[in-house]
Amino acid sequence: MTTISSVDKKAEELTSQTEEHPDLRLFGLVSFLVADGMTFAGFFAAYLTFKAVNPLLPDAIYELELPLPTLNTILLLVSSATFHRAGKALEAKESEKCQRWLLITAGLGIAFLVSQMFEYFTLPFGLTDNLYASTFYALTGFHGLHVTLGAIMILIVWWQARSPGGRITTENKFPLEAAELYWHFVDGIWVILFIILYLL
Amino acid sequence: MSISVPPNTEQSSKGIQPTGWLRYFSFSLDHKVIGLQYLVCGFIFYLIGGALASAIRIELTSPISDFMPRDVYNQVLTLHGTIMIFLWIVPVVNGAFGNYLIPFYVGARDMAFPRLNAVAFWLIPPAGLMLISSYFINGAAQSGWTAYPPLSITTPAAGQIVWILSVLLLGGSSIFGGINFIATILKLRRPGLKLMQLPMYCWAMLGTSILVVLSTPVLAGTLILLSFDIVAHTGFFNPSLGGNVIVYQHLFWFYSHPAVYIMVLPAFGLVSEILPVHSRKPLFGYATMVYSIMGIVVLGLVVWAHHMFTSGTPPWMRLFFTIATSFIAVPTGIKFFNWVATLWGGRISLNSAILFSCGFIVNFVLGGITGVALAQVPFDVHVHDTYFVVAHFHYIVYGGSVFVIFSSIYHWYPKFTGKMLDEKLGKIHFLLTFIGFNLCFAPQHWLGLNGMPRRVAEYDPQFTFVNQISSVGALLMALSTLPFLWNVFHSAFRGESSGDNPWQALTPEWLTSSPPPVENWVGEPPLVTKPYGYGQSQLSKEIPNSFIEDKK
Numbered sequence: 001m002t003t004i005s006s007v008d009k010k011a012e013e014l015t016s017q018t019e020e021h022p023d024l025r026l027f028g029l030v031s032f033l034v035a036d037g038m039t040f041a042g043f044f045a046a047y048l049t050f051k052a053v054n055p056l057l058p059d060a061i062y063e064l065e066l067p068l069p070t071l072n073t074i075l076l077l078v079s080s081a082t083f084h085r086a087g088k089a090l091e092a093k094e095s096e097k098c099q100r101w102l103l104i105t106a107g108l109g110i111a112f113l114v115s116q117m118f119e120y121f122t123l124p125f126g127l128t129d130n131l132y133a134s135t136f137y138a139l140t141g142f143h144g145l146h147v148t149l150g151a152i153m154i155l156i157v158w159w160q161a162r163s164p165g166g167r168i169t170t171e172n173k174f175p176l177e178a179a180e181l182y183w184h185f186v187d188g189i190w191v192i193l194f195i196i197l198y199l200l
Numbered sequence: 201m202s203i204s205v206p207p208n209t210e211q212s213s214k215g216i217q218p219t220g221w222l223r224y225f226s227f228s229l230d231h232k233v234i235g236l237q238y239l240v241c242g243f244i245f246y247l248i249g250g251a252l253a254s255a256i257r258i259e260l261t262s263p264i265s266d267f268m269p270r271d272v273y274n275q276v277l278t279l280h281g282t283i284m285i286f287l288w289i290v291p292v293v294n295g296a297f298g299n300y301l302i303p304f305y306v307g308a309r310d311m312a313f314p315r316l317n318a319v320a321f322w323l324i325p326p327a328g329l330m331l332i333s334s335y336f337i338n339g340a341a342q343s344g345w346t347a348y349p350p351l352s353i354t355t356p357a358a359g360q361i362v363w364i365l366s367v368l369l370l371g372g373s374s375i376f377g378g379i380n381f382i383a384t385i386l387k388l389r390r391p392g393l394k395l396m397q398l399p400m401y402c403w404a405m406l407g408t409s410i411l412v413v414l415s416t417p418v419l420a421g422t423l424i425l426l427s428f429d430i431v432a433h434t435g436f437f438n439p440s441l442g443g444n445v446i447v448y449q450h451l452f453w454f455y456s457h458p459a460v461y462i463m464v465l466p467a468f469g470l471v472s473e474i475l476p477v478h479s480r481k482p483l484f485g486y487a488t489m490v491y492s493i494m495g496i497v498v499l500g501l502v503v504w505a506h507h508m509f510t511s512g513t514p515p516w517m518r519l520f521f522t523i524a525t526s527f528i529a530v531p532t533g534i535k536f537f538n539w540v541a542t543l544w545g546g547r548i549s550l551n552s553a554i555l556f557s558c559g560f561i562v563n564f565v566l567g568g569i570t571g572v573a574l575a576q577v578p579f580d581v582h583v584h585d586t587y588f589v590v591a592h593f594h595y596i597v598y599g600g601s602v603f604v605i606f607s608s609i610y611h612w613y614p615k616f617t618g619k620m621l622d623e624k625l626g627k628i629h630f631l632l633t634f635i636g637f638n639l640c641f642a643p644q645h646w647l648g649l650n651g652m653p654r655r656v657a658e659y660d661p662q663f664t665f666v667n668q669i670s671s672v673g674a675l676l677m678a679l680s681t682l683p684f685l686w687n688v689f690h691s692a693f694r695g696e697s698s699g700d701n702p703w704q705a706l707t708p709e710w711l712t713s714s715p716p717p718v719e720n721w722v723g724e725p726p727l728v729t730k731p732y733g734y735g736q737s738q739l740s741k742e743i744p745n746s747f748i749e750d751k752k
């Protein structure tokens with residue numbers, strides 16, 4: 001027999017379940033990032049195979065400019081560091097500082113996106129020009145989508161940390177930890193992407 | 201600055217859920233409800249997919265295309281394959297039984313992420329409806345469940361795009377499910393329960409979920425690229441724009457070969473639960489079973505290109521993939537011998553559950569043998585894209601997974617409902633299915649060896665008679681569903697009450713009432729460290745007293 005009260009009891013059990021295993025959600029997030037990383041791995045494999053077996057024009061015709069993507073790489077690496085500072089500040093219970101670092105991180109992410117837009121406009125090729133162009137935009141675009149989501153996530157965390165009654169505290173820092181992990185992941189992918197796309 | 205944490209109202213609202221029968225039609229977070237939702241939903245799609253299969257077989261009773269136009273045949277074929285794989289087998293062997301059983305097996309009250317779990321299920325009905333409705337709107341996809349370009353780029357776009365969206369949703373659903381299973385098995389185990397004491401189905405689901413998490417995203421990425429080719433006219437897989445179709449095949453099979461293990465590994469796990477119970481013997485060779493599952497996971501990830509022997513694959517690659525594929529016979533063979541050894545000398549009660557499991561073993565061995573044959577390049581070149589391949593994979597997916605799904609339903613129905621299924625109807629169901637299945641698919645080996653191509657509505661008249669035999673078999677299989685459906689509905693209301701543990705089984709889900717209470721166990725979950733300890737004397741120390749009394 002199912003009664004409302006037994007359902008309630010179950011709900012309590014469930015709540016205590018996640019409390020007993022604080023690292024459970026982080027574990028779930030890591031599994032998700034593994035899956036997400038496999039999507040990128042598939043794209044990279046496709047790009048490298050195309051490059052190996054199909055005559056790709058750009059090596060001969062286009063010379064990719066390095067300054068902007070290098071700047072982008074620096075922006076993301078620095079933003080990883082600033083996010084790290086935000087986490088440290090939270091641990092030291094310096095909420096204001098934490099918020100400031102979060103905002104700076106989000107700003108760096110947005111700067112990356114602006115700079116990438118700028119790069120797109122200056123490139124001599126468009127999405128459908130040829131196979132090389134298509135894979136280039138697919139890879140950088142898919143990554144840009146991740147940066148966009150990450151920036152939004154950081155802003156949400158910042159908003160939560162800011163709001164009075166604070167949803168982000170030293171006891172409840174999962175949102176911040178999750179966003180940080182995701183952000184480091186996105187940065188790591190960019191480094192691989194930078195090497196494969198621009199340097200190889 | 202000190203901040204007080206407000207009460208988390210969101211989480212306590214979990215409690216307000218409909219009760220009784222109504223909860224099966226609601227957005228429930230209970231793993232048992234979600235499991236049965238998966239099962240019923242999957243079965244409805246199975247009936248639809250089966251109707252489409254019957255249409256295909258009717259068309260093929262005559263060598264000319266008279267029952268439906270050719271492009272409709274292609275749509276029906278594509279829908280059939282897609283529905284059977286993505287909406288029936290994968291969700292049921294994973295989602296349905298996984299959700300129902302895994303929390304019991306690890307001694308938890310629910311899955312690790314109950315809400316994610318519900319979301320994963322509720323992605324399925326809309327995706328399926330969308331897929332099927334595309335047939336009525338602008339014509340469904342026509343390029344088969346593999347959606348190979350350039351065909352999938354050149355056939356009408358609308359249906360193909362709907363197909364891609366639907367498969368993406370289903371892929372998302374299975375990734376969410378996979379993450380949930382991994383977290384539940386590794387992190388939610390009851391203290392004191394070691395990994396090597398888990399029931400075998402947990403191991404199978406762990407292996408399967410690893411495959412899901414590693415390979416499904418690659419399919420998703422590939423389909424996104426394919427949709428760009430269709431919508432934005434990029435040329436990733438379009439040779440006329442400088443693209444490369446072979447890359448699509450590599451990426452596609454990097455998912456779809458593991459997908460066959462996503463369909464059969466959970467089935468292996470389920471059989472390993474069912475055989476010991478009904479033969480009253482411990483599962484033979486537990487540790488080797490575990491290692492062979494992990495071996496299959498690793499090998500399953502590296503053999504995908506055996507689907508591409510005729511795609512201009514260079515010789516070194518053919519050699520590598522032939523050898524790697526042939527190696528899978530080793531862990532699979534180990535499992536086969538372990539099942540037989542489990543049965544050997546056991547006190548077998550020949551009920552419907554074990555009949556379907558034994559049917560599985562027989563069919564799967566036949567499918568496995570033709571699989572090893574297909575891994576040999578010269579043979580594959582001869583029968584590629586013929587009915588031999590169709591016969592082979594139906595022996596695996598139907599003779600393997602579907603037989604196990606039925607076996608599992610007979611085995612766990614008393615758990616789900618507290619009622620027994622009718623054994624006589626069950627045996628009629630088994631006989632019709634087994635005879636129909638072999639009548640339908642065994643002759644297709646002959647058709648393929650003699651050169652009848654797959655995926656065509658018209659064929660050389662010399663194949664007419666054998667095709668008609670095959671269609672009669674399909675008819676029997678369609679008929680076999682009737683006693684089953686009657687049995688399931690009738691028993692739910694009029695069935696004999698089963699008691700809590702009609703099979704006297706030792707796995708944890710049976711150590712609670714049938715159907716189980718919402719919190720799975722009243723009080724502490726029992727610690728079952730020997731789920732297969734039949735006939736072993738140390739048993740009494742491991743199993744709670746209430747259960748021993750129950751057994752007398």
Ligand code: HEM
Pocket residue numbers: 250253254256257277278280281282284285289343344345346590594597598602640654655656674677
């Ligand atoms: C109910 C009994 C079934 C019958 C009579 C049946 C019959 C058929 C037939 C005649 C074809 C066409 C083969 C071709 O022209 O290439 C086919 C294809 C296929 N079937 Fe079934 N089938 C059945 C069940 C299943 C099940 C349970 C699955 C589960 C995975 C399945 C998966 C497929 C797939 C993947 C294809 C290939 C579709 C394609 O090439 O795009 N079938 N089936």
Ligand SMILES: [Cu+2]
Pocket residue numbers: 456457460503504506507
């Ligand atoms: Cu394969």
